[in-house]
Amino acid sequence: MTNASVRRAAGRSLAVLALLAALLVFWEVYRWVWTSAGWTWPFVVTDTSMPHVWTIAKAFGQPAQVNQPPLITVLLHKALFTAKEAAVGFALGAVIGFTLGVALVHSRTLQRGFLPYIVASQTIPILAIAPMVVVWVNPKLPSNLQGWGAVAVIAAYLTFFPVVINTLRGLQSADARALDLMRTYAASRWTVLWKLRVPTSLPYVFSALRIAATACVVGAIIGELPSGLQSGLGGAIINFNQYYSIEPQELWATNIVAAALGIIFFVTVVAAEKVIVHRAPEVPT
Amino acid sequence: MSTHEPVVRVEGVSKIFPRGNVVALQDIDLTLAPQEFVSLIGPSGCGKSTLLRVIGDLIDPTAGTVTINGKPARQARSDHDYGIVFQDAVLFEWRTVSKNIALPLELLGWDRARRKARVEEMLELVELQQFGDHHPWQLSGGMQQRVAIARAFAFEPALLLMDEPFGALDEMTRERLNLELLAIWQHLASTVVFVTHSISEAVFLSTRVVVMSPRPGRIAGLVEIDLPSPRTAETREEPRFFELVTQVRELLRLRGEHLLPEEEQLLREAAE
Amino acid sequence: MSPRRSLEWLPAIVVFVSAIAIWDLAIRAFNIQQFLLPTPGAIISSFWTERHTLWPAGWYTFKEALGGFVVGSLLGMATATVIGRFKVIGVAILPLAIAANAVPIIAFAPIFDVWFNPLSPHSKMAIAGVLCFLPVMVNTLRGLQSASPRQIELMRSYASSDLEIWRRVRVPTALPFVFTALKVASVLAMIGAIVGEYFGGSFNALGVLINSDANIFNFERAWAGILVASLLGLALYAAVVATERVVVNWAPEYRDS
Numbered sequence: 001m002t003n004a005s006v007r008r009a010a011g012r013s014l015a016v017l018a019l020l021a022a023l024l025v026f027w028e029v030y031r032w033v034w035t036s037a038g039w040t041w042p043f044v045v046t047d048t049s050m051p052h053v054w055t056i057a058k059a060f061g062q063p064a065q066v067n068q069p070p071l072i073t074v075l076l077h078k079a080l081f082t083a084k085e086a087a088v089g090f091a092l093g094a095v096i097g098f099t100l101g102v103a104l105v106h107s108r109t110l111q112r113g114f115l116p117y118i119v120a121s122q123t124i125p126i127l128a129i130a131p132m133v134v135v136w137v138n139p140k141l142p143s144n145l146q147g148w149g150a151v152a153v154i155a156a157y158l159t160f161f162p163v164v165i166n167t168l169r170g171l172q173s174a175d176a177r178a179l180d181l182m183r184t185y186a187a188s189r190w191t192v193l194w195k196l197r198v199p200t201s202l203p204y205v206f207s208a209l210r211i212a213a214t215a216c217v218v219g220a221i222i223g224e225l226p227s228g229l230q231s232g233l234g235g236a237i238i239n240f241n242q243y244y245s246i247e248p249q250e251l252w253a254t255n256i257v258a259a260a261l262g263i264i265f266f267v268t269v270v271a272a273e274k275v276i277v278h279r280a281p282e283v284p285t
Numbered sequence: 286m287s288t289h290e291p292v293v294r295v296e297g298v299s300k301i302f303p304r305g306n307v308v309a310l311q312d313i314d315l316t317l318a319p320q321e322f323v324s325l326i327g328p329s330g331c332g333k334s335t336l337l338r339v340i341g342d343l344i345d346p347t348a349g350t351v352t353i354n355g356k357p358a359r360q361a362r363s364d365h366d367y368g369i370v371f372q373d374a375v376l377f378e379w380r381t382v383s384k385n386i387a388l389p390l391e392l393l394g395w396d397r398a399r400r401k402a403r404v405e406e407m408l409e410l411v412e413l414q415q416f417g418d419h420h421p422w423q424l425s426g427g428m429q430q431r432v433a434i435a436r437a438f439a440f441e442p443a444l445l446l447m448d449e450p451f452g453a454l455d456e457m458t459r460e461r462l463n464l465e466l467l468a469i470w471q472h473l474a475s476t477v478v479f480v481t482h483s484i485s486e487a488v489f490l491s492t493r494v495v496v497m498s499p500r501p502g503r504i505a506g507l508v509e510i511d512l513p514s515p516r517t518a519e520t521r522e523e524p525r526f527f528e529l530v531t532q533v534r535e536l537l538r539l540r541g542e543h544l545l546p547e548e549e550q551l552l553r554e555a556a557e
Numbered sequence: 558m559s560p561r562r563s564l565e566w567l568p569a570i571v572v573f574v575s576a577i578a579i580w581d582l583a584i585r586a587f588n589i590q591q592f593l594l595p596t597p598g599a600i601i602s603s604f605w606t607e608r609h610t611l612w613p614a615g616w617y618t619f620k621e622a623l624g625g626f627v628v629g630s631l632l633g634m635a636t637a638t639v640i641g642r643f644k645v646i647g648v649a650i651l652p653l654a655i656a657a658n659a660v661p662i663i664a665f666a667p668i669f670d671v672w673f674n675p676l677s678p679h680s681k682m683a684i685a686g687v688l689c690f691l692p693v694m695v696n697t698l699r700g701l702q703s704a705s706p707r708q709i710e711l712m713r714s715y716a717s718s719d720l721e722i723w724r725r726v727r728v729p730t731a732l733p734f735v736f737t738a739l740k741v742a743s744v745l746a747m748i749g750a751i752v753g754e755y756f757g758g759s760f761n762a763l764g765v766l767i768n769s770d771a772n773i774f775n776f777e778r779a780w781a782g783i784l785v786a787s788l789l790g791l792a793l794y795a796a797v798v799a800t801e802r803v804v805v806n807w808a809p810e811y812r813d814s
Contacts, residue, residue, distance in 0.1 A: 015649055043672035113568030117576075123744055123790035125751040128767045128783045132594070132776075214659040221661050222752060233664070241667040241756065251667060259660040266659035341714055363716040375707045379729040379807045388725075392715050420807050 024053050051249045056256070059249040064240075071250060075236065075257045082232040083261060085148045086220040089155020090212055090265075096156065097163025097212075098205065104164075105171040105197065106189065122161050126219065130154050131226040147229055154223030158215040166208035170201025206273045213265040221258060233258050290355065292444055292476045293317040293340060298349030300335055300502075308501035309335045313349070315495065315504065317476055319443075322467075324479045324487035324494045326533065332502025333480045334448050340478060341369055341446050353444060365393060367444040368437035372452045374429035376421040376436075383408070383417040386436045393440055407435035410469055427458040431465070438469055445470075445477045452482060459483075460518070463490055467516055484537070488512075488529045489521060496536045506536045595777045603777035604784055610766070611778070615785040618750050618763040619793075621678045625685025626746035626793065630739060632686070633693030641701040641727070651698055658691045666753045681753040681762070688749040689742035693735070700734030701727045736801040743797045747790035 031052070034045040043049060060072040068074065100118075104111050137150040174197050182192045224234025233254060240251040293316070300310040310332040317323055325333040338344040340351055342358040353361035361367065368389070376385045383404050390400045408414045411431040421429055430450055437445060451459045463486060470477055481487050487494045491510050498505040510529055512520055520526055577597050584596045595603075604611065640647050666684050673680035704727045712722045754764025763786055770779035 012652070016653065019653060049672055109568045112565055113572040116569045117572065120787065120791060123747065123787045123794065124783060125748050125764070125767075125786050125790075127748075127752045127755050128764070128771070128779070128786065131771055136594075210655075214661070217659075218661040218663055221664055225755065237664055237667060244667065244671060248671075255664045255668065258664040262659040262661045263656055266656055343710060343713060362714065365716060367714070369711065369714045371707060371711070373707070375705070375711050377708065377726070377729065379732075379805075389715055392717060392721065422807075 027053055048245060048248045051252060056249045056252045059247075059253050064247075064250055071253055075233075075254060078231060078233045078236050079257050079261050081148065082217070082220045082224065082234065082258075083265075085151040085223065085232065086155050086216040086261075086265065088149075088152040089157075089219055090159050090216040092152060093156035093159025093216065094163050094209065094212060097160035097208070098167050100160070100164045101167025101171060101201075102193065104168055105193075111168070118161065118164055121157075126154055126157060127222050127225065130223050133157075134223075134227045147227065148232070151220055151223035151227060151229065151232070151234075155216040155219035158219035159212040162208040162211040162215065163205065166204040167201060170204030171197040173204065174200045202277055206269070206277065209269050209273070210266060213269040214262055217258075217262045217265050233261070290319075291316045292319050292321075292354060293478070294350075294352040295336070295340065296350050296352075298336070298339055298346045298351060300332070300339060300344065301347045310339070310346070311501040311503050313502075313504060317478065319476055320474055321493060322470060322477045322479065322491045324481055324491040325497060326481055326484065326487045326494060327497030327502075327505070327537065328499060330502070331497035331499040333497050335502065336497075337446050337448050337478060337480050341367060361444075365389070365440065366442060367446055368440070368442040370430075370433050370437045370445070370447045370450040372449040374421070374426075374433040376429060376432060378421055381418050381420055382413065382424070382432050385421065385432055386439055388436060389440050403439055407439050410438070410472075411435045411465065427454050427462065430454065430462065434462075434466065434469070438473060438475075441473055441475075443475055445475050447477065447479045449480050449482060451486070459486065460521075464516075464518065466490065471515065484530055484533050485521065488526060488533060489516060494529075494533055496533060498537075505539075508533050508536065595780055599777045600780045600784065604781040607778050607781060611763070611782055611785050614761060614763040614766045614782070615789050617678070617759070617761045618681070618754065618786070619747070619789045621681040621753075621762070622685050622746040622750040622789075623793070624678070624682040625687075625749065626689050626742055628682070629686035629689030629746070630693045630742055633690045633695075633738075634697050634735065636690075637694045637697035637701060641698055642723075644702075647698055647702060651695065651702075654691065654695050654698070658695060662687050663749070663752055667756050669753065670756055675757040676759045678759070678762075681750045681758060681764075684753040685746040685749040688745040692741050692745070693738045696734045696738035697731055700731030703734070704730045732805050736797065736805055739797045740794060740801075743793040744790055747786065747793060751786055 027050070031045055031050050039045075047055075060075075061070050063069060064071050064074060104114065133154055134150040137153050138146050141149040171193075178196055178200075179192065182196055187195070220232070221234045221237070224232045225238060227234075229235050230239075236254045237251065237258070240247070240254055244251050295313055295315040298310055298313040299308070301308050309330075313332075313336060315336075325336060327333050335344060339346050340353070340358065342351070342362040351358040353366055356364065356366070376382075377388070380388070386404045386407050387400045390403060395403070404417070405414075408417055411434060413428060413431055413435070416424060416428065421432070424432070430453075434450065437447075451462055454462070467490060477490075479487070479490060488510055494508040494510060496505045496508065497503065508529065512523070512525060512529070580594075581596050581598065584594060640650055662684065665687070669680045669683045673683060701723075704722075708726050708730075709722055712726060717725070750762075751764035751767070754762045755768055758765045760766070763782055767779050767782040767786070770776070770782060
């Protein structure tokens with residue numbers, strides 16, 4: 001890493017820390033102003049609706065239930081579980097999406113036939129069909145994959161869409177003159193695909209993978225909700241939601257961990273892109 | 286505008302770009318009389334585009350002054366004393382051809398009727414009457430440049446700055462547009478500063494050619510072009526034309542040194 | 558529609574018809590349990606017979622989604638406009654906002670329910686709004702920042718003020734970006750509203766209805782409800798696309814016709 005990039009990374013981390021600190025300060029200030037003034041819009045501020053920052057922080061170190069490890073440990077385990085579902089869903093969705101993109105690029109007819117449904121598929125609220133997916137997929141899986149395997153499928157469902165669309169766009173974005181050049185080499189479609197189209201499509205594919213990184217985490221959490229899986233963050237959310245009026249800080253702690261998970265996935269994909277493509281990510285359009 | 290007062294007076298202008306410590310211009314002195322057509326020519330990195338932008342107050346000189354019509358360059362810019370044409374047309378994709386031409390007029394606060402009349406005049410001048418309601422992407426490169434020229438002349442500025450406007454076009458379109466430009470120039474009696482790479486274009490269009498050399502950017506020589514006016518397609522075939530082209534070429538060869546690729550790159554980046 | 562345009566839809570229609578046919582056959586042939594996937598016929602018939610329950614519920618949820626979409630998008634555009642005036646802040650914030658987009662907002666649904674009465678539509682509107690806010694803000698900001706430097710130089714040669722440049726160059730340049738985000742947001746809004754309802758909501762709401770139908774194994778109506786949700790989401794998306802066609806008729810996508 002060059003000096004300049006180290007400095008930039010340091011600067012950026014500082015900016016993030018500053019932003020987080022500002023957020024915490026803003027939180028407490030907002031609390032104080034709203035409770036002092038007694039405002040009820042947009043919502044009433046109490047210790048339950050907006051716990052103090054330090055209450056939430058303390059909650060991390062304490063067990064949620066008697067004779068259990070501290071909350072942070074529990075949450076980390078659950079986060080890992082959800083991360084596993086998300087990662088598998090990501091891989092699955094990315095592979096399926098990419099394959100579909102490759103399959104569609106060679107035929108405008110196929111595109112016109114299937115694209116509308118690929119787009120429409122995203123309007124189906126996955127939460128609504130999640131229970132059915134779970135019931136359908138689980139019996140088909142070996143027992144060690146059951147439960148979380150279905151959730152991974154749901155995560156894949158949210159992932160494959162941006163990957164298909166962007167893979168298609170990327171594969172189609174090859175310069176017309178470059179295609180002509182390949183024609184002069186009498187290159188087969190397969191050769192053109194792998195030597196020209198795919199390399200050209202990489203920025204687009206990575207742009208989609210960045211979206212997918214978020215989508216798979218969302219999909220995993222949502223998928224866990226109807227599955228009744230206790231081992232993941234989704235289960236924790238439902239659990240702590242029930243105890244919210246008594247111990248609000250636990251749900252907040254869970255959400256913070258969930259947020260961190262989403263961001264970690266995203267940052268990982270960005271970092272991977274830098275390594276694989278040897279340059280900064282393109283601005284996605 | 287007084288008749289013998291210089292339109293543009295460049296005195297002791299230097300420009301150093303901090304990044305890479307590039308001396309783009311060193312001690313440039315240049316005076317332009319009214320209705321002159323002056324070309325700036327030189328190899329890449331001689332500072333011709335930079336000089337054009339300094340005149341247009343788009344870049345601040347490190348030293349020296351620029352006076353336009355007796356005013357400092359900054360004021361000339363706010364007074365809309367000049368029009369500018371770039372190498373690519375820089376049209377607004379979301380506006381039709383007519384609305385693109387009307388842009389400076391809108392900014393000057395002309396009312397609708399006056400704008401409409403002037404736009405029609407300009408469309409006739411550049412022979413694009415049928416294309417008023419088209420969008421830029423529907424036009425060829427040459428047509429887009431004509432729109433850019435129509436836009437630049439729309440409010441009849443006394444001074445026109447042109448930065449290799451025909452550089453991206455093929456030679457036949459170029460020669461045609463050269464003739465059109467000369468016709469407009471004479472019709473509107475403007476003064477033109479024209480940056481170009483092409484020796485024959487410089488000689489064909491100008492009343493005077495300024496040859497520049499790089500490292501550092503400075504004026505290597507001036508060539509008065511005494512070809513008769515108005516110039517026609519036949520002018521390119523006259524002996525005097527070839528003599529002048531040779532004169533300019535010699536000047537370039539003797540004084541215009543070639544830059545190393547790295548220096549060229551630095552200068553190009555610095556100029557952006 | 559010209560005959561040529563309608564021909565372009567032919568493959569999609571073929572796929573649709575074949576899919577329905579295969580679906581119907583597969584269920585009968587393999588005796589797939591009805592509770593997983595009713596036959597298309599069963600779903601359509603439920604869709605029709607239950608329409609007096611389904612459509613009002615759909616409309617209720619749609620209003621939540623629409624409200625969130627409008628408020629979230631407007632706030633996103635406004636925020637981007639404000640941030641965009643200060644170039645330094647804009648450049649610093651953009652990567653952070655993009656990262657913030659990676660937070661699964663849906664996890665905050667229960668908290669929104671606590672803040673705004675779970676039975677009130679406002680809690681779902683808030684979720685939809687937050688989901689729409691970030692993509693719209695990020696893309697508007699990016700669009701405002703992507704004006705061509707040459708065009709700005711041209712405006713400076715006209716001694717234009719920053720406000721004029723903003724109005725005549727930056728905003729038109731940003732429009733395609735804004736619409737891309739609005740398309741994404743339109744789909745997210747509906748989904749956000751329905752997912753929000755999973756955690757609790759008025760019985761007038763579609764998400765609650767679908768959920769309770771699934772719980773009592775009334776899968777035909779559950780799927781019919783999903784169909785309604787999907788259609789409404791598509792309707793909002795189509796409305797955005799139609800608006801885009803009119804407003805941004807100069808964009809590259811519409812050129813090769």
